[in-house]
Amino acid sequence: MANNSAAANGDHQVTKKPPPTPSPLRFSKFFQPNMRILVTGGAGFIGSHLVDKLMENEKNEVIVADNFFTGSKDNLKKWIGHPRFELIRHDVTEPLLVEVDQIYHLACPASPIFYKYNPVKTIKTNVIGTLNMLGLAKRVGARILLTSTSEVYGDPLVHPQPESYWGNVNPIGVRSCYDEGKRVAETLMFDYHRQHGIEIRIARIFNTYGPRMNIDDGRVVSNFIAQALRDEPLTVQLPGTQTRSFCYVSDMVDGLIRLMEGEHTGPINIGNPGEFTMLELAETVKELINPNVEIKKVENTPDDPRQRKPDITKAKELLGWEPKIRLRDGLPLMEEDFRLRLGVAKKK
Ligand SMILES: NC(=O)c1ccc[n+]([C@@H]2O[C@H](COP(=O)([O-])OP(=O)(O)OC[C@H]3O[C@@H](n4cnc5c(N)ncnc54)[C@H](O)[C@@H]3O)[C@@H](O)[C@H]2O)c1
Ligand SMILES: O=c1ccn([C@@H]2O[C@H](COP(=O)(O)OP(=O)(O)O[C@H]3OC[C@@H](O)[C@H](O)[C@H]3O)[C@@H](O)[C@H]2O)c(=O)[nH]1
Incomplete structure (x- = not known):
């Protein structure tokens, strides 16, 4: 990595110390360099x-x-x-x-x-x-x-x-x-x-x-999707106005x-800067996956962050990266995987 100033290359801090030498195999002529x-x-x-x-x-x-x-x-x-x-x-x-x-x-x-x-x-x-x-x-x-x-x-x-x-x-x-x-x-x-x-x-x-989250992982998106598919109430932890970006x-x-x-x-x-309250997330899951499901408010746990949304300026500028998939497009992909694993077919 270039050792110019942190401000110039956008890094937090840089070091002058050279990195340790990689294995000699990296530079070997006949070794297949995977x-x-x-x-x-x-x-x-x-x-x-x-x-x-x-x-x-x-x-x-x-x-x-x-x-x-x-x-x-x-x-x-x-x-x-x-x-x-x-x-x-x-x-x-x-x-x-x-x-x-x-x-x-x-x-x-x-x-x-x-x-x-x-x-x-x-x-x-x-x-x-x-x-x-x-x-x-x-x-x-x-x-x-x-x-x-x-x-x-x-x-x-x-x-x-x-x-x-x-x-x-x-x-x-x-x-x-x-x-x-x-x-x-x-x-x-x-x-x-x-x-x-x-x-x-x-x-x-x-x-x-996304797909492959544990069904009973406990995190909010997997909980809501599993609950919607099992016809169980979506458990919005209080106050429900706390936000996350998915x-x-x-x-x-x-x-x-x-x-x-x-x-x-x-x-x-x-991260994806699209920010939602937990109530909005529950409403979206209900609308997309099971319009008949109930939304229930339940107790929260200590120290739950009240708001969260990434500033992704650095990722855009330094990595040329930004997310492509909106929540509304990602939820159905996860629904498909959860239906398969839970054995719940889509109603015609
Ligand atoms: N998914 C998120 O929203 C999120 C957000 C922020 C950070 N992260 C970070 O991303 C990483 C992966 O998260 P994830 O969502 O895939 O979680 P996950 O629980 O699905 O995966 C974690 C993996 O680490 C393994 N593991 C746990 N302790 C271990 C140990 N002592 N030795 C060896 N393996 C161990 C687990 O068996 C599991 O396979 C974690 O470091 C997590 O902190 C995830
Ligand atoms: O059933 C639920 C589960 C959770 N929630 C709420 O949903 C929000 C998100 O909770 P999650 O458990 O999904 O995840 P958190 O945002 O609290 O923590 C996550 O943050 C980033 C990562 O490092 C980890 O994956 C995890 O710690 C919280 O406000 C929580 O109160 C519900 O409303 N209902």
């Missing part, structure tokens, strides 16, 4: 879609490391046995020794009900897991991308959120294992970059939805790959 890519958390929702896209390129070899806490082999079944694909049952809180050129580091439960289930483990995954992957990146000279989150902005007091906003995060709340965990993970990424010259990329992902998974994967392949460390927001 790109070896590790995807941690690759059996999960976003990870498995990312693997599908990476596997389309015949020059890529993909290794997935996953402990299957929220992910599943089912998400990767079309690749198991493929000569360019390997699946390892591995927990990132333990060191991993593999020879790779790039690391997409996604491993971490993402749905609040799952990351709050064992908060100490969530912190370990974010901190020790990221440390282990950075150690691996340093040893083999790989470039590493961290999937951070819009949750680093906490309950934001600036709207929409640019990357320069430092956030409003409760350090001792029930969500802290995840949002503070990701903040430390970002810190570790930059410290390894400055101290050891590691090539880093940080994506701050905003709420993403990005379809193929747009997200495109953004992550552009960030990895580009020249900018980030952090860069990747």
